[in-house]
Amino acid sequence: MSYSLKAQKVIKDNHLKINNYSKTLDLYLTSDDFNALLIDEYAKINYVFKQDFFKKTNILLEKNYTAEQINYIFEYLSDSNIDKLLTIDYVDILPFCQIPNLDVLKIPAYLDYQKKENIALKDAVTFVNLHLDTNFYENVETIKNPDDILVLVNKYHALDSNYVPNDLVYISNTSYKMRKEAAINLESLIARASLDNRKLAPFSAYRSYEYQKNLYENYLKKDGLELVDSYSARPGHSEHQTGLACDIKSFGYIDNVSDSDYLWLLNNAYLDGFIIRYLKDKSYITGYKEEPWHLRYVGKEAAKIIKEENITFDEYYDLYVIKR
Numbered sequence: 001m002s003y004s005l006k007a008q009k010v011i012k013d014n015h016l017k018i019n020n021y022s023k024t025l026d027l028y029l030t031s032d033d034f035n036a037l038l039i040d041e042y043a044k045i046n047y048v049f050k051q052d053f054f055k056k057t058n059i060l061l062e063k064n065y066t067a068e069q070i071n072y073i074f075e076y077l078s079d080s081n082i083d084k085l086l087t088i089d090y091v092d093i094l095p096f097c098q099i100p101n102l103d104v105l106k107i108p109a110y111l112d113y114q115k116k117e118n119i120a121l122k123d124a125v126t127f128v129n130l131h132l133d134t135n136f137y138e139n140v141e142t143i144k145n146p147d148d149i150l151v152l153v154n155k156y157h158a159l160d161s162n163y164v165p166n167d168l169v170y171i172s173n174t175s176y177k178m179r180k181e182a183a184i185n186l187e188s189l190i191a192r193a194s195l196d197n198r199k200l201a202p203f204s205a206y207r208s209y210e211y212q213k214n215l216y217e218n219y220l221k222k223d224g225l226e227l228v229d230s231y232s233a234r235p236g237h238s239e240h241q242t243g244l245a246c247d248i249k250s251f252g253y254i255d256n257v258s259d260s261d262y263l264w265l266l267n268n269a270y271l272d273g274f275i276i277r278y279l280k281d282k283s284y285i286t287g288y289k290e291e292p293w294h295l296r297y298v299g300k301e302a303a304k305i306i307k308e309e310n311i312t313f314d315e316y317y318d319l320y321v322i323k324r
């Protein structure tokens with residue numbers, strides 16, 4: 001490969017010394033963003049067809065990013081993360097480049113949290129994104145997509161007090177309601193269980209904001225705040241308000257499942273798009289004690305990934321649902 005005629009003219013007119021061919025340099029030579037002092041760096045940077053590639057590369061070089069780092073930045077970071085990177089001081093970006101749920105502006109917080117908790121960087125990224133570096137119920141956001149099947153309701157994300165799903169139906173042969181898609185799949189799950197001689201039945205499903213408010217306030221009359229928060233959601237923070245959650249019991253039980261049915265649910269609920277939302281070893285993420293009876297409908301695709309990767313729905317949401 002040789003330099004374009006236009007580039008050759010720039011080289012000659014400016015008496016530049018260039019040994020090897022580089023596509024990036026070739027294009028730079030004839031662009032308005034060409035800076036003769038950066039020739040050696042340009043030559044080491046892989047050309048990427050992106051808007052304002054030359055301008056952005058110049059800014060990164062001015063911030064002292066190396067050619068190697070710049071190659072990683074353009075290969076792995078999303079456009080929005082690259083734009084954010086241009087607005088902040090130099091950071092050691094290489095350890096972060098391949099983390100899919102990275103938000104460049106949170107890098108200082110990721111590093112603080114990683115150091116404090118002594119965990120892998122990719123976990124620090126997810127946990128900070130989930131706000132686990134702040135206390136539960138601090139900085140609560142109102143949910144903007146309450147009708148999405150993949151809506152995230154937790155101690156940092158609250159449903160509006162007026163939110164009521166518009167497609168609630170009765171789960172067959174019960175007095176409990178869920179959103180239509182969730183109800184159909186719950187009926188399928190119950191039928192699947194009965195093929196295995198298991199008798200499962202819901203004992204709670206959709207609950208209104210007001211209902212949850214009364215429930216939570218009644219618990220507070222007998223238990224302290226900290227204890228109540230470990231087993232009951234504050235109003236607006238309950239998945240039951242979405243119409244996508246259901247509490248299920250085994251035959252002969254009042255408000256729980258048998259150990260055997262629990263094991264069966266752990267292995268089979270995903271086939272109908274359900275997950276066990278609050279697992280024992282995930283309390284530090286969800287903020288709730290283990291709830292073997294609480295099922296959340298997320299759809300089959302999400303349920304399969306959550307089971308296979310042994311992650312919470314909170315993590316799934318951050319890794320797979322949010323676009324960055």
Ligand SMILES: [Zn+2]
Nearest residue numbers: 245246247294
């Ligand atoms: Zn529940």
